Amino acid sequence: MSAEREVRLDTQRSARTGFSEIIYCPGKSDEQIADIAAALKDTKENILFSRVSEHQHSIIASVLPDAELHARARITGVRRQESPNYKGMIVITAGSSDVPVAEEAAVAGEYMGCDVKRLYDVGVAGLHRLMAHVDDLQAAKAIVAVAGMEGALPTVVGGLVSCPVVAVPTSIGYGINMGGIAPLFTMLNTCAMGVSVVNIDNGIGAGYLAATIVRQLYTFQNKA
Amino acid sequence: MSAEREVRLDTQRSARTGFSEIIYCPGKSDEQIADIAAALKDTKENILFSRVSEHQHSIIASVLPDAELHARARITGVRRQESPNYKGMIVITAGSSDVPVAEEAAVAGEYMGCDVKRLYDVGVAGLHRLMAHVDDLQAAKAIVAVAGMEGALPTVVGGLVSCPVVAVPTSIGYGINMGGIAPLFTMLNTCAMGVSVVNIDNGIGAGYLAATIVRQLYTFQNKA
C-alpha cells in the first residue's frame, strides 16, 4: 500500500480559516511526512509542522528548502506570507521550565500574523514579578497563560484583565501533578471569568486560538 | 459573627472588565445572598446571579425588585443598561437535554450585550441537522458549543468555521460519561483548531467568554 492513500490534506481549511495548514507530526511515518511536504510544495500560505523531531525536520527541509526549525518550540515553519504584525497577543508563563510550550504558542501566533509579547517566569508564588507587568496585561487583546505545577497563574491573570485568557497546562511537575492533569483540572475549575483551557502542553492550539481572536479584531468589518 | 465579614464584592471587576458582576450562588447562606444583593442595590451595571435556587431568587427579588428569574438557565438577572445587541454569537447544542446549560450561556451573552442566536439539538450522529446551518455557523464571530454524551459536536463545528469555539461539556449521559468527565476529555483532545474548553456545565463561563470575544470586536479602536 502506498503512503499516498494514507494522508489526506484538509485543503478546504485554509480557504475557510484564512490561516495556514498545521500538521501534527508524532506517530507519522517518514514516508507520510515526505508525502505531506510534497503536497504542500506550492501552497501560497504559511505552513506549520508541530512536535517535529529533528529527523522529521530534515525530511521536511529536504522537500521544502524554505522550512525553518524553531527548536525549542519543536515547530518547523514555512513562511510564505508577509506578517501583518497584529498587536495585542501576550504569552505568559509561570516558570522557566514552561518556556518550550510557551514558545510553541508564540511561534504559532507569529506565523498567524501576530506581533507576540513574551512574559516568562512570572508565577504567582512571587506575586510582585507578575504585578510588575499589569499594564501590559491589561492592554492585551488575548493572553496565552502557560503553567505547570499547581497551575494557578491563569486564575490570577484572569482576575486582572478583561480580554480572553487561553490557559495551557504543562506537564512540568511531579507526583500528583500526573503529567499535567492537576494543573489542567485547576484551570478548568478557575473562579476567574474569561478563561478557557486547552489540552496539556497544547501550546500550538492556544497560540492559534489567541491569534484567531486578535486577527478577528483587525479584519472585522460589520460594525454597525 | 455577622455575615458582612463573609462576603466581599469585587468592585474593581466591573471597572476593569466593563461587564457586570456575576455571583455564583450554590453553598451561599441566605444571609450572604441578602447581603450581596443589598450591596449591589445602586450599581449602574447589569448583575447576574448564577445557579440560583428558587428560594435564593426570592431573597434576591425582595431586595432588588428589578430582578428577573430565567428559570431554565437558573439565572437571576438585573438589567440596568440598554443592550447594544452585538451580532455574531451563536449557542449550539448536540441534544435537547443540553438546553439548560446552553440557556445559561445564551442568557449570560444577552446580559453582556449580545444578540444571541440559538441552534439546539443538532448533534453529529445525524449530520444533516448540523449541515443545514453551516452558513450561520461560518458567519459567527464566537460559538458556544454545548454537548454531553460523547461530546463530539465542538470538534465537528470547529472543523467547519474560522472563529473561536468555546466548548462546554454537560453532565448529560450515564455510565462512563461520569457526570460529564468523558465529554470534557473529548473536547480537550479535539483535533480541531480554534476550540477551547470550560468546566462541565459551565454555561455562564462560556457565554461570558464568547460575549467578551464579540464585544471586543465592536469596541476595538487601535487599528494601525
Add this chain to the structure above:
Amino acid sequence: MSAEREVRLDTQRSARTGFSEIIYCPGKSDEQIADIAAALKDTKENILFSRVSEHQHSIIASVLPDAELHARARITGVRRQESPNYKGMIVITAGSSDVPVAEEAAVAGEYMGCDVKRLYDVGVAGLHRLMAHVDDLQAAKAIVAVAGMEGALPTVVGGLVSCPVVAVPTSIGYGINMGGIAPLFTMLNTCAMGVSVVNIDNGIGAGYLAATIVRQLYTFQNKA
C-alpha cells in the same frame, strides 16, 4: 452486644498532646455517641465532637449539659478550661461558600487556646481583596487557607508569608472539581514553599494543626 465494647476512648491522647479529645461523629450510632459522652463526663479538658448532626448534638447535650453547638462549624464543644488566647492564627477563605469549613478550623483553634483572626471571601480572582490584608498575613504564625473551586489561594498566600500555611481544599465547586479533588491536587502541587495540605473539607484537622504550631511557640522552653 452492648455498645460499650464498641468504643474505646484514647485516654492517653490528652495526656500526650495537652489538648482535648476530638470525636468524629458521622457513622456512629446513637448508643455509641451517648456512651462516649458519658465516658467524658468528668474530664477536665476541652472536648470537641466534629461533624455532629443536630440529632447527635441533642444526645450529647442530654449527657453533657455544658455542651455548646457551633452550628456552621458542625461542632459540639465542651469548654472546661480558660483560654490562654494565643495570638497568631489566621483562617482565610477564597469564597463565602467555604465559610463552614473555615469555621470548623477556627472553632477548633479557639478550643485549642488560640485567639483566631478570620479573613473570609478574599479569593485570588480579585487580588486587591487579598492584598488589603498582607500586613495581617505577614504577622501570622500559622495560617489555615481554605479554598474550593480551583484552590489557588494557598499558593498565593504561601508566596506572601514566611509562616506555615495549612491548605484545606473544600468540596465547593462542580464538574471536574470532583467534590474537592481538583483543589486538593492544586494545593499538593503548589510551587509555594511552607504549604502543606489536609483532606478535603478537613477544617478541624487544619485548625488543630495550626493551633499546635502556635501553641508550641508559647510553651517552648528549651532555647539554648
Add this chain to the structure above:
Amino acid sequence: MSAEREVRLDTQRSARTGFSEIIYCPGKSDEQIADIAAALKDTKENILFSRVSEHQHSIIASVLPDAELHARARITGVRRQESPNYKGMIVITAGSSDVPVAEEAAVAGEYMGCDVKRLYDVGVAGLHRLMAHVDDLQAAKAIVAVAGMEGALPTVVGGLVSCPVVAVPTSIGYGINMGGIAPLFTMLNTCAMGVSVVNIDNGIGAGYLAATIVRQLYTFQNKA
C-alpha cells in the same frame, strides 16, 4: 521447568470458530514462542501472531518457513487456506498516525477471508474528506472505525450507516488523551446507534469481530 508445560493451545477454538488461531506475543519468552510455533506446524488453518517484535518473528519464521511479517500491523501471518474474499468490510481511520492499528484490523480481516477496503486519514475535523466516501460506507456490512485524539469518528460514521461499527480507540494523542483512555470513553459514550467498542489499539480484535460479522453473512443458511 520446561516451557512445554507453560503454553497450552486452544485447539478447540478453530474447530468451534472456523477461524485460525491468534497468538498474542508480548510478554512471551522466546522458548514459549518457539514451542507455540512448533505445536502449530501442521495445522491446516491460517495462523496469526499479533504484536510480534522483529525478534519474535524471526523465531517463528525459523520454525514456520511460510510465516510472513506484516511490519506495520506487527503481525506474523501464516496462510494455509485460500481466501474466499468476502466483500463488505471497511477499515477507516481519523488520522494517518492511526494507520498501524488500522492495519492490524485490516490484515486480520484478510486472513479471516475478507476483501478489506481501507479509508485512511478522513477525520471529522475536515468533514468533506469523510463525506467523499459516504457511498462506500453505506454499502458496507461491517466497519472498523479507528481514531485517537478525541475519538469522534465512530460517532459520525455510526450516524451515516446502518451496519455495525466496531470502534477502536488508539493511543495517538497526548496530555489528557492518557494513552487512548479519552477516545475510549468518547466511543463508549457515543450517541450513535450500532457502535460497539474494543480495547485501546486492539486492531486485531476489531478486525476479527468485523470479519466474523461479514463471514456469517456468507455462510448463513437457516433462512426460513
Add this chain to the structure above:
Amino acid sequence: MSAEREVRLDTQRSARTGFSEIIYCPGKSDEQIADIAAALKDTKENILFSRVSEHQHSIIASVLPDAELHARARITGVRRQESPNYKGMIVITAGSSDVPVAEEAAVAGEYMGCDVKRLYDVGVAGLHRLMAHVDDLQAAKAIVAVAGMEGALPTVVGGLVSCPVVAVPTSIGYGINMGGIAPLFTMLNTCAMGVSVVNIDNGIGAGYLAATIVRQLYTFQNKA
C-alpha cells in the same frame, strides 16, 4: 422560546437504517417529550422511548395511544410493523439483578424484529448453570451478555461461541465496582475474541446492535 426549536428528529435515520426511531428520555422536559411524540404521530415505523419515567410514559401515551410501557426495561414502545421474528439473538445475564438492563436489550431486539431468547442468572461463579446452555449459545448469531460485579461472563461466553458477543456492563455491585466501571474495564480487556462492549447499563444499544447483526443475515442478498 418555544420547545419546537429545541428538538429536531433525525428523520433520515429510519430511511437510512430501516429501523425505528429511538428517543433517550432522561433530561428532556415534559414539553420536549410531548413535542417529539406529536412529531412521530404518523410515522409508519416502530418507535422506542428509552429510560422513560412513568411520568414521561403518561405524556407519551396521551399523545400516542398505541404506546406500550415495558416497565422493567424502562421502555415505551410503539409497534407499527409486524415482526419478522428473526431467529438467533440471545440475551444472557450473570445475575438476577442484571435483568432490567437485559430486558432493555431484549425488548429493543423484539421491536427490531427479532425473536429473542433469554438466559438469565447464569453467572460464571457457578459454571454448571452456564454450561447447561452451551448448545443454545453455540447456535446463536448474536449474543448480548450482561453482567455487573466483576463482569467475567462475556469472556467465558466469548470463549464458547463463534458469533459476535456484545458485552454490557451493569452498575450492579458496590465499592470498587464504581457504578459499573470495573466490569466495563473487565470486558474491554477480555482475552476472548469476537467480543465488543457498549456503555454501562446500555442495554438498548446492545440490543439494537445485536438485532442489526441478526437482521443483516436475513436481508443480505449480495452473495456471489
Add this chain to the structure above:
Amino acid sequence: MSAEREVRLDTQRSARTGFSEIIYCPGKSDEQIADIAAALKDTKENILFSRVSEHQHSIIASVLPDAELHARARITGVRRQESPNYKGMIVITAGSSDVPVAEEAAVAGEYMGCDVKRLYDVGVAGLHRLMAHVDDLQAAKAIVAVAGMEGALPTVVGGLVSCPVVAVPTSIGYGINMGGIAPLFTMLNTCAMGVSVVNIDNGIGAGYLAATIVRQLYTFQNKA
C-alpha cells in the same frame, strides 16, 4: 415472563463447599427474593441473605419462618445446623463507625461454624488500644481487619501476627477517601506479609474466607 426463569440457585455450591448458600440481595425484585426463599425452603444447610433491606427481610421471613434478622450486619440468616464453634477467628476494627461491616463478617463467620471474637475501635492512631490485645491476636488462626479512613490497621496487625489477615476497607471517611477507595489502595499496598484484601465494605466475603481458613484446620485429615 415469570420470575422463576430469572433466578437459578447454585445448588452445587453447598455440596462443593460444605457451607451454606449466600444470596446478595440489592437490586433483586420482591418476586425474585420470594422465589429464592421458596426454593430454599427445605434445604438442610444454613442460609445467609446479605445486604437485606427491612422490606426484603419481611418477604423472606414470610416464606421462611425460621429466618432471623441481624440488623446491624444487614443479614437475614437461617440456621439449620448446630455450630461446631471452631475457635481462632477474630474480627477487629479501627473505628466504631466500622462496626456494621465488621458485624457482617462476624455473623457470617458464626453461621459458618466459628466462635468469633470481636475487637472493635482499636485503630492505630492510639496504638496502646491495639497493643492491649496482642496476645489474642497472636493466638488467632484467621483475622478479619476492618478499617476506613486511611486503612492502616491491617498493616500493623499483619506485622504482629503469623496467621492470615483478611483486610476489609470500609467506606467510612470523606473527601479523598472516595467511598473507601483510599483505604482499599492502602491495604493492597501493605508492606506486611500475609495480608490479602476484599472489596470495600465486603464484610461477608471476608468473614466467609476467614471461616474457610479456620474450618479447614478442624476438618483437615491428610497429614502425612
Add this chain to the structure above:
Amino acid sequence: MSAEREVRLDTQRSARTGFSEIIYCPGKSDEQIADIAAALKDTKENILFSRVSEHQHSIIASVLPDAELHARARITGVRRQESPNYKGMIVITAGSSDVPVAEEAAVAGEYMGCDVKRLYDVGVAGLHRLMAHVDDLQAAKAIVAVAGMEGALPTVVGGLVSCPVVAVPTSIGYGINMGGIAPLFTMLNTCAMGVSVVNIDNGIGAGYLAATIVRQLYTFQNKA
C-alpha cells in the same frame, strides 16, 4: 552517613512467623543490599530477596555464597532448612505471559516449605483447558490464581473449589488494562466466595499467604 543506620532488619519477624526473612530489593542501594546480606550471614532460616536485579544478586552472592538465583521469579533464595514438603498448594495462571509472577509465588511457597503444583496457561477463554484440571483444583488447600488481561480466572476457579483462592492480578495487557489495574478491579469485584486479592504482580505476597494457610494445616494442634 553510613548505610548501617539505613537498614534495620525485623529480627522479631522470623521468631513470630516461623518463616524466613523476605527483602524487597527495588530502590535499595548496593551498600544497603550488602549490609542486609551481611546481617543475615548466620541466620538459621531461609532467606528470600525479591525483585532482585542481576546486579543485586551478584552483590548478595558475594556475601552469601549459598544464595541461588531463580531468574524468572526474580528471587534470590538462601535455603538453610530442609523442606517439609507440605502438600496442597497450587499456582495457576491464565496465560503464559503470567508465568514470571506465578513463579514468584511458587518459589516463595517452596522456600516456605510447600510442595507446589503449577498449572499454567489455562485461561477461561478456552474453558476446556481449565476443566481438565478440576480434580486437582478441588483437592487443593490453597490456590494462587494469577491473571492479567481481564482477570476472570480467579472468579471461575473460586466457583469450582472450596479452599481459599489468593488472586494475583498481573500487569500483562495493554490499553485500559492500565498496568494491571483492570484485572485488580475485576478480582476485587468477584462474585465468587473465598477469593481475596493482593497487589498487582505481587506473586511473592500471594505465595507467602497461600503457604501460610497450608502450613497452618500441618502445624495446627488445638483441635478440641
Add this chain to the structure above:
Amino acid sequence: MSAEREVRLDTQRSARTGFSEIIYCPGKSDEQIADIAAALKDTKENILFSRVSEHQHSIIASVLPDAELHARARITGVRRQESPNYKGMIVITAGSSDVPVAEEAAVAGEYMGCDVKRLYDVGVAGLHRLMAHVDDLQAAKAIVAVAGMEGALPTVVGGLVSCPVVAVPTSIGYGINMGGIAPLFTMLNTCAMGVSVVNIDNGIGAGYLAATIVRQLYTFQNKA
C-alpha cells in the same frame, strides 16, 4: 531570545522568609541554570538547587565554586551562613528505599539552620523498630515522616506525638501504588491529628516546612 528574559529570581522571598532561595531544576535548560547561578553569585544567604542532575551540578559549580553536591538528596547547596543548629527536627522513614527523599528533607533542614536527627527504616510492619525510638519522637518539635508502599507510618507516628508531623509519600512501590498516589491518599485520610501532607517525593518541601516550624520557635519574641 536570550535566556535572561526567561528566568526571574524571587529576590523578595529571602527578605520575606529569612531563608535561602530554592531552585527546582528539572526542565530548566543549561543556559537557564547558568543564568540563575550567575544571578546568585553575591547573595549572602544559603542557596539550594533541588533535583539537580550531575550535569546541572557541574554547570552550577563552574559558576559558584562553593557549591556542594549532596548526591543522594539530589541537592546542590551553597552555604553562606553559619548554622544556628536549632534542635527538634526529626526525619523518619518507613523503608530504606525511602532514604533519598528523606535525605532531601534532612539536607534542606540543615541548610535552613536545623540540627536534624535521622531515623530510617522503622516502618510499622515491624512496630518494635519504631517503638524503640518513642522518646526521641515525643521530644521532637517537628517531624518529617517519609513512606512509600501503603504509607501508614505518619498515622502511627502522629498518634504517638504532640508536635506537627509533615507526611511525605514516596513513589516507592509498585502496582496500585501508582507512583506514590496510594500512600498520598493514605496520608491525607489519616485519622491521626496534627498530620499534614506534601506532594509525592517532595522531601525538600517537607524539610523546608519542618525547619520553618522549628526555626519559628527559636526566633519567636511576642510572648505576652
